[in-house]
Amino acid sequence: MNKTEAHGFKDWASVISGAIFALLVSAMATTTVSAALPGEDSDVWSLRKESGDIHIYTMRQSDSSFQAFKAEALIDAPIESIMAVMQNPASCMEWLLNCTESYAVGKGNFHERYVYSVNDLPWPVTDRDYVLSVHTQGSKASGEIVMQMSAVPEMRAEVSNRVRVDLSNTRYRLIPENGKTRMIWLQHTDPKGALPGWLVNTLLVDIPVSSLEELERVASKERYQGFSLIYDESGQLVDVRQTSGN
Template sequence: MRQTGAHGFKGWASVISGVICALLVSAMAAATARAALPAEDSEAWSLRKETGNIRIYTMDQSDSSFQAFKAEALLDAPIESIMAVMVNPASCMEWLLNCTESYGVGKGSFHERYAYSVNDMPWPVTDRDYVLTIRTRGNEASGEVIMEMNATPGLRAENSSRIRVDRSDTFYRFIPEGNKTRMIWLQHTDPNGALPGWLVNTLLIDIPVSSMQELERVADQDNYQGYNLIYDESGRLVDVRQPDGN
């Protein structure tokens, strides 16, 4: 009887262990699926606004009440100046709509670094904050630079006066076209808390339009001039800096 009980316990333990493993695998798969942004060239994008040289598209997400957006624009600024803005951890406050606080956190490198930012929300809605992993890569042959940002909430303790966003994925592609830069921006964010999807979705148009216009303006400022894109022997982007190293 003791042996039967032992075998029974081991049998149930094996079943429970298998269920836990299956749940973990399912959770990991779901997390991977949530992190995936729609393809740039998907036919499901719906053009919502075209103003000047900026076009804004949106797309419903099957696992979220919040839409993803895609923004395309030809910015009147060279890619060197645009990237000088983008690699500055505090520049979020200069060009991104409603970004009121931003700075680098933790240890990182040019290719993978971390930043904290706050998104101001109109009263009585609670402000949202983000901890982001930022990955940057570029290729000298094509001249393109890609930046990807993903919410990594556990890297920093939460602030009781703000709601931490734990699901946000952003993709930027920068393509040099002479002295101008073509920018493609994809993003999907779940802002957490009691915010209706329809309300957030109505704001998705203004955010990239205003932000891209500001990015173009900020990149023209004196403090973002004179930068170079630095590549290693294999043509991989390794830095964005001024010739004197400042």
């Protein structure tokens, strides 16, 4: 491969990585443009890549030219630190590829909130932006936390120099495991525009690997230490709060 071809391939990889991401956390919201994510345990998932403790699977979607992916990873960070990252809307810029802008919008609480984020894509591809409904649920009995999000594009006016993504569903299931966190990440996103499905699907497996490796690094930062999960009397997760000074 000559330098020109290599450079062109790298630019396309950057385009795809930015376009398919929809930022952090949730429990699935239903919208008129969203389709349900495939089942986590479906036997249709196809293993595409293994990288250390990270396994990536993909699945064709009958109503889309873009595949869904499932990433399973054992992250060397406690679930409290992972949740501290996830609950910070601006953390998208720390660990998700090409996320250059992210903040909370509208009214919300711990269980249901909204986030606006932007993926910066190289010229001449137009940047993508998202408005996401984020839902969080957790049980003290099981120790698991489920975070799901889906696109709610109508919640904020579109920006003239960005393409609004109106179909994106993501689910994170977080499971504490001996001081580490097992994360199962399902996602299906249609980035809209002229990005060909075959190219997105070819590069899809590398995107969650890079992000999960970065999530592990970010979760180890000092500002995400000393957090605790707060449960109500019925054992339902109600907050993630810093309880020791850092």
